[in-house]
Amino acid sequence: MSGVDRRRDNSEEVADDPDFLTHADLSGLRPERRTYDYLRKAFELMTTHVYPTLSSASTVAELVGFAQRWKPDLVVWDTHMFAGAVAATVTGAAHARLLFGADLLGHSRQLFRQEHDRLPAGERSDPLAEWLGEVLDGYGGHFTEDVVTGHWTMDGLPAAMRLPVPGQHHVPVRFVPYNGPSVLPDWLAEPLERPRVCLTLRSSGREVLGADRASVTDLLEAVADVDAEVVATLSAAQLSESRKVLDNVRVVDFVAGRSGPGGKGVPATPRGRDPPWRRDRSSAGSHRVRAAP
DSSP states (O other): OTTOOOOOTTHHHHHHSTTHHHHSOOSOOSGGGSSHHHHHHHHHHHHHHTHHHHTOHHHHHHHHHHHHHHOOSEEEEETTOHHHHHHHHHHTOEEEEEOSSSOHHHHHHHHHHHHHHTSOGGGOOOHHHHHHHHHHHTTTOOOOTHHHHOSEEEEOSOGGGSOOOTTOOEEEOOOOOOOOOOOOOGGGGSOOSSOEEEEEOOHHHHHTSSSOSSOHHHHHHHTTTOSSEEEEEOOHHHHTTSSOOOTTEEEESOOOOSBSSSOSHHHHTGGGSOOGGGEEEOTTSOEEEOOOO
16 A cells, blocks of 8 residues: 555554544544544554554465355454455355444444545545455455445444444344353342442553553542442552542452443443433332333
């Protein structure tokens, strides 16, 4: 791809930069981040430092080889794992993109293509299409927009919470939370004396970005007066930032959270439950469940 250095020897350094998400925001929610120039640079960053790392040349080769031997009828692939779309395209299989949250890619892709197509051919470029085209060319395939969006999309969000992606077929599915086997702590079996709320900055913020994007001290101070047992998923390193842990806060290392930064597994977990915002408490203390709109 012209103008893009495909060497990824500094990818981890770039991805750890706290400004990376500022320059590679694919939500398309801010007007200044819906322009051709911004989105082209955002896709350039993603196709240089993120997507080729998740779908490395060896990963693509192994998956394509497996698909050629197994000859699947359908390939379901994670929205960031383009190796699955490449393998399906090369072998002629139907393929569906599986979302883990809002369809940022589909939404931003449509915004980008609208702005891209308004420009003369000599004044525009499409980093994502160019990168995927190069990968497919190595297997005798050709890029089409289906490689980005799938033949259809499996979407775990309620319709009212989805980003607008006109023209794409979204099939509703239900998220089933599973974080592997674990032992429940004894305190979970104790009778509740007040509501229990989970506060989490999610593990991926620490593992992928290398740091949290919010102050632990500020968050703990914000819940100081909350009449609830606040279960906070904080590591020893995170706790070192805070001056003290308040009496209404219980610290654990990991839990399937309910109140957090809007990450992927965090908001998806309670959608299949009976979250507080869908309940009416009666004077007798029982719950009357309201149907979700």
